[in-house]
Structure formats: C-alpha cells, structure tokens
Amino acid sequence: MSGSISDGAIQSLTDTGLEELSAWMQSHSFNPAHASRVIRDLFDVGSPKTVRRNRLPVGLAEQLRLNFAADSATLAQRQVSEDGTTKLLLRLHDGRTVECVLMPDYRDDRASGCISSQVGCAMGCDFCATTQSGFERNLTSGEIIEQFLQLKREAQAAGRTLRTIVFMGMGEPMLNLKSVLAAVQRIADPQLGAFGWRQVTVSTVGIVPGIDELREADLGVHLAISLHAPDDATRADLLPMGKRFDVNDVLAAADRYQAAIGRITTIQYCLLDGVNDSLAQARDLARLLDGRRMHVNLLRYNPTGLSLRGRTYAPSSLEQTEAFLGELRAQGVVAHLRRARGPDIDAACGQLRRRAAEQQSTP
C-alpha cells in the first residue's frame, strides 16, 4: 500500500486499500463501512470518476473528490489489431508510460488481459523490447489496478467480459511483489474486485525467492514460468537471470508452489528459430517435466528488431513449431500453441512504448 493519506494529499482511489480508506473515513467522521462500498463501486463501474456518483452520505462524495485523484494513469495511445488485440499505452502521473494488452478469447464474449508490473525492466532478456530502455521504477498497486480497470472497460466496449489477467507485460512481477500482491488482493477479493484468484496468473522469469514469497502469500493465483530453454546454457544466454537461478532450482520452486497452492504451473516457451526449437530440445524439455503436472504454452515470437546484444531473432517456422509441439505431445507433455497476437500492431512487450518514445524524440 502506498503512503498514508492526509488532508490535501492527492492519492488515487486505485492506490488506496480497504483498511486505509476505512481509517480515512473514520478520521473524517464518516462510517468506515462505506469504504468497501466505494471500492466495490470502483471495480464495478471500472473508473474512479464514476464512483462519486453513487449514493453516498451527504458530504462524502465531495470529500472523496477533494482528497483523492481521479486516476493514477491516463490513456496515451491505443492500437487495435485486425484480430481484435488492443494495446494500450498509459501515461502515469510522472509522465512515464506503461503498456497493457486486451486479447479477445476464442469465445465471443470473453477476453484476457496482460498487465505490467514495472516501468521498463532490468532483467535483460535478450529478445525483449522492454528491457532495451532499462528499468525506470516499480508501479504502485494503484497503477496496476488502473491497467485492470482500463482493460475491463475496453472489454466491455467490445461486448466482452475480462475473464483472466496475466502479469506478463513490462517488468518482472517478483521484483515488485509487494505492489503486485496488494493489487491482486483488491482485484480478486470477493468483497471488492470480485475477480477471483484463479483468474489471475503471475508470470516470472524464474526468481526463486519471489516464487517462494508468492507461495507464502497464499493467494491461490496461477504461476507461470518463462523457461524458454530446457538447459542452463541456452537459457542463461537468453535470460541473464538463468545464470543466477538454474532450471532445476526454478522448477523446484514451482514444485513447492504447486504442492502448497494446488494449481498447475504453466511453462512459457517462446520458440526462436535455430535457438531453442530443435526436437532434441523438445525431448529435453519433456524429460524435465516428466513426473510433474505442468503444462507448456508455446509462444510465437513477435520480432522486435535488434536485440539487446545486437542479435536478430526470428520466430520458428510453422513446420518447426508444429514439429516441436508434436514431439512434446509424443513424450506425454500437455502442450498448446498460443496464437500470435496482434502481428499488425506493436504487440510485443515494450514495442509500443519504444515506438512512442522514438516518435517523441524525432523532430
């Protein structure tokens, strides 16, 4: 939870937890029971601006207006793909920008959202556009919730319901876990956002202490691991964090999470041509997962130009992708291929933000 509230301090309602808002109401001679109603309304209507129109005791709506900022972010850019994928670039109060994405489900009435946890990223994954501009700062829980609300509104406007969210946008959630947990607690609390713990997935590049901390938080959310290679050498070459936490350590942390929380872990594997897509690597991956109840999501790579280390990665061919998927399944692994999303827009993580920054710096 962010800093304490005092008269005149402009903090967003999205950044304010239930206990904090209850205490504020009490100190302003309002019944603290109204706090949960205000936060529920916030999630129901999807915007801090409309909360105040609800029937609140005389004076409370005005006090909320005076003491809390309407938004912690505003929409800076919006791109819509032919496949319906919608990418939003949000501008934060300090001018920094962050991305979130709405992806239509194959069912007409549903959509899923991808949410960022940090501005930029320090993880240095070589194929990722976000990390090229480095790490700027952690997002507050309110800035995370703001993305959720924006995506919820986008889904509603498209005649869909936002059914799931995944922390797989900009940043490494485990390195901003306090804000991520605070946001998830409000989004998924049946008394508040009422989204449901099972509808939330936290994805990590494999920060073992973070996975353990998430387990200890006992929220019951899904865990996804960005593995991208079955062996330490290839993995560490793609993801510098792989030098710190090897594949076995990461999977052991996922085992602990699964044993405690009871949710099947998703293994994210982005197929890169000639890097991690051989059939031998598919068999190595299957060996690693043997005896584990985990499923593999194969991802199509969205090219982002030169990598951090000046390389050019390409997506695996469709034939190789099918062969890799087939080999995994032949070895008994539950695996799926995720459709490429928004190939006609800047859909890859960090791409839209980078393009917006380039446009700003072009005279």
Ligand code: SF4
């Ligand atoms: S892939 Fe994720 S963890 Fe890796 S650099 Fe990009 S945003 Fe960070």
